[in-house]
Amino acid sequence: MTRSIGIDFGTCNSAMAYMHRGEPRVILNLQNMDVTPSAVSLGKRGELLVGKEARNRAILEPENTILSIKRKIGSDERITFNGRTYTPTEIAALILRKMKRDAELRLGEPVGRAVITVPAYYGERAAAATREAGRLAGFTVLRMINEPMAASLAYGLDRAPEAAKTILVYDLGAGTFDISIVMLVQGAFAVMGHLGDTHLGGDDFDQLIMDYLLGLVRTEHGVDLSQDRRALQKLRAAAEEAKITLSSQSYAEIVLPAIAPGVDLETELSRSEYEGWIRPFVERTVELVRQAIHEADMALDMVDHMLLVGGPTYTPLVQGVLESLVGRERLLRRVNPMLCVAMGAAIQTGLVTEIDCPNPKCNQKNPIDAEVCSACGRSLVGDQKVDCPACFMPNDIDRRSCWKCGTTLAGATPPRRAAAATWTCQECGKPNPSDLAACSVCQAPRDRGGLRCPSPECGYVNEPGARSCARCGADLVRDVLDVTAKDLGVELHDGRMSAIIPKGTGFPTARPTTRVYYTVADSQRQLEVAIYEGENPQANRNDYCGVVAMDLPPGLPKGTPVAISFDLDASRTIYVTVQLQDGSGRQVQARIRRTTMPADMRKELEQMQRQAEKLLEEAQEALDDADRRNLESLRSEVAEAMDSGDSARAEQALPGWKECLAAAQRKADTLDEIQHVLARASWVVGVVREYMEKEKADAIARMVAEVEAALGKRRVEEAAQKARALSQYMDGLGGAINLITYCQYASAHPSVPPALQSRLAGALAELKRAFQSNNRQLLERKIGELGQLLDEAARYLNVRPEDMASGITDTKH
Amino acid sequence: MDEPQPLLDDPWATLPEVLAADPAAAMVQLMRRCGRLESRLEESERTAHDTARSLLRALLDIVDDLDRILTQQPVRSVELVRKKLLRLLERQGVTAIGVLGQPFDPALAEATGEEERDDLPDETVIQEVVTGYRWRGEVLRPAVVIVSRRAAAAAIDAPQ
Secondary structure, eight states, X not given: OOEEEEEEOOSSEEEEEEEETTEEEEOOOTTSOSSEEOEEEEOTTSOEEETHHHHHHTTTOGGGOEEOGGGGTTSSOOEEETTEEEOHHHHHHHHHHHHHHHHHHHHTSOEEEEEEEEOTTOOHHHHHHHHHHHHHTTOEEEEEEEHHHHHHHHTTGXXXXXXXXXXXXXXXXXXXXXXXXXEEETTEEEEEEEEEETTOSTHHHHHHHHHHHHHHHHHHHOOOOTTOHHHHHHHHHHHHHHHHHHHHOSEEEEEEEEEETTEEEEEEEEHHHHHHHHHHHHHHHHHHHHHHXXXXXXXXXXXXXXXXXXXXXXXXXXXHHHHHHHOTTTEEOOSOTTTHHHHHHHHHHHHOOEEEOSOTTTOOEEETTOSBOTTTOOBSSOOOEEEOXXXXXXXXXXXXXXXXXXXXXXXXXXXXXXXXXXXEOTTTOOEEETTOSBOTTTOOBOOOSOOBOSSTTTOOBOOTTOSBOTTTOOBOOOOOEEEOSSOEEEEOTTSBEEEEEOTTOEESOSSOEEXXXXXXXXXXXXXXXXXXXXXXSBGGGSEEEEEEEEEOOXXXXXXXXXXXXXXXXXXXXXXXXXXXXXXXXXXXEXXXXXXXXXXXXXXXXXXXXXXXXXXXXXXXXXXXXXXXXXXXXXXXXXXXXXXXXOHHHHHHHHHHHHHHHHHHHHHHHHHHHHHHHHHHHHHHHHHSGGGSOHHHHHHHHHHHHHHHHHHHTTOHHHHHHHHHHHHHHHHTTOHHHHHHHHHHHHHTOTTSOHHHHHHHHHHHHHXXXXXXXXXXXXXXXXXXXXXXXXXXXXXXXXXXGXXXXXXXXXXXX | OOOOOXXXXXXXXXXXXXXXXXXHHHHHHHHHHHHHHHHHHHHHHHHHHHHHHHHHHHHHHHHHHHHHHHHHSOOHHHHHHHHHHHHHHHHTTEEEEOOTTXXXXXXXXXXXXXXXXXXXXXXXXXXXXXXXXXXXXXXXXOEEEEEEEOTTHHHHHOOO
């Protein structure tokens, strides 16, 4: 039994909420604050401080105080903290860790799951990094949802009737301003546009009042207070208070007797005066709103609702200006703007019906009440962690030493968690033992954070993930689908992007989306389908997601149809199926997970993966057991690195992997060379021997036997030497013999088109007759003809794998 | 003393719905109602707590005003007002957090500056810019302080 909470992980402040009797309720932290500053610092004795305490110490420990980590999340930047290097993800995990602990102490029970919000404009990497921070903190992350979607949930807009709704979310925070235009269509949710200013916010408003007060004291009393800490402190508090007062009244009195020797400050600030100062800021936000609408190819009257998020949106001028922009009815403001994102995240915890196994190798879907994954046994109710005493990072409870810094964890004890011996019935208030699922007095089921039935006569609080009300049967499902923000598609052979799942498609998808493509060349031997996400018509300007490769059977004509289908699950993993439609039913399936790894490295790792697989499959004989073992372990290590997205570790291991592959490849190449010579010899001896002296044929057969003997003893180097000698000997047989050999070879080669093959075979048969009848003239003519045919065939034969067509196209010819 | 007479004729007939009621179900309903009332009560207590808190903070602001006046020119009557106000706050359970001369504690105070002092241990509170107060087990208002910093502090007190 575990609780789920919703977390609004913010730039300046973070907030959390949970579902209480079917409604979102904010969880106060241990400092009794509804928001926790997103700050990390260090205490005097080197202890970790998070939240308000970190802010309180900021001035004493500037180099070890980290603020606004959200701005850096998903970047490669490293942060030095307490003499160690941290990723932004790890710092974020420290903040989420405190929130988790506070929530557990507040609610008196384990809090193992979370829905975390991220800005709508976050890329794949930043969202994955935030999810990872949640996992590090010990949460099983149920979902990542974007902030405008959470705000819409808090306003209940997802329950609106069928028609599509366009919603503009105006998010003015303390230090950042964001506009998102989102669309809700029958439970699906799409981000249509986003715009923002990362350095515009409510803090600017306070500063304006401060400046006014300082100026007033200077002009009226001739005193400069800008260096007087005590006075500044008071002025700052008074400025904030005045700002809040002006939100509900038209005048704010500011009275600060004896603010400095002989200075009694008494002034009245009118709302109109204040609004005059902040108007430029507000006008700028309105300008950005217009711009965002314009950029989304929309018009103002297409916006159905405007939602206000962030404390500064309490300002009457902000509301007034927006009201005149969109009208009173369309401006929604009944939910506390500072907490509405956290409350929306909490609502999402009650909506989630399935939980993806957090194990990257498993990904199994489990019902919401499962405590462990049915496939791999991994915990789905968060992980018990101990905090490393040296670097503060949470560690799995059974680890002996810290994964980050190696410090031994023997002495570290897991944080105290208020184990709830009893739970209080939500209906009748009776305390019940924790193993009971329903109240012993009134039989009301324990409130586990589900949704309240929307029917006014019922109002029953259901289990989380319930699809319909357990009491009255009313429809509860309003499982909001996320919608793809960008096109998802494949690269065509000419570099164009071809979308398979277009932008704005709801996911998880109910069924795969399939499109048919065609091979681009005759006898194409392989397909490489590179998958990209983005809207640029040129594929490689978009975000690279991965590649699926397939070997094709020989002799396929150009334009053979290939069906490619994409399926997208809730965590945006792409399930790709490539099926050849030549009647053979040959197909390849692959799962492409989103990782935080840079595209170049991913491509390189995938390339290595394919090379290792090819070697293991096709060069068995060239490799000894050690080589095979090395390749096997390389393959699993690379796969692991790609799954975890740990680019630092991959970077480190890369030279070793490359060395291992190169060594195996050299052996495979040598064997390839030997086999090539042997094949040629077998053609010479088997088919062409009638054209040459018996001794020469015998010599070749003898040399072949030697090469094979050496190979049999696994003396590859020796075999290679003998093969080279054999090759030289065959070269010396003369042009005609070699020509006939190659023509014989070409006439049976699958890459050569059938028409050409039969012309070759015909010419060879005539040549044979000419040779047998000893018709020299005809023989020479036929040899000339074969020369031309071989030239024609050569372009099918001498194709190096890298020149071979591997692409697809969207038109048949 | 007369024996009580058995009531043979009930002048008030029992309502049929009372007779039909299932006592267990009625009890459950009653308890649920109690539960709802209780949570309503909890909520209004919380609101009351929040209101009291902001009121007390506003009163602390006035204490600060009086403090400043008195440091500039001691006036007996003002001093009395201050005393009266503090006593009122004390009766409500508001107590000053004495941080002066103590090691800096980020849970109780916010640092607004530092001063080099070699006669004191590192990070001792040397000045209270704003006095902090506690109320009902929570920090009603954190102190705002200036702390000492030893010139060579880093070498002596470096965190382990």
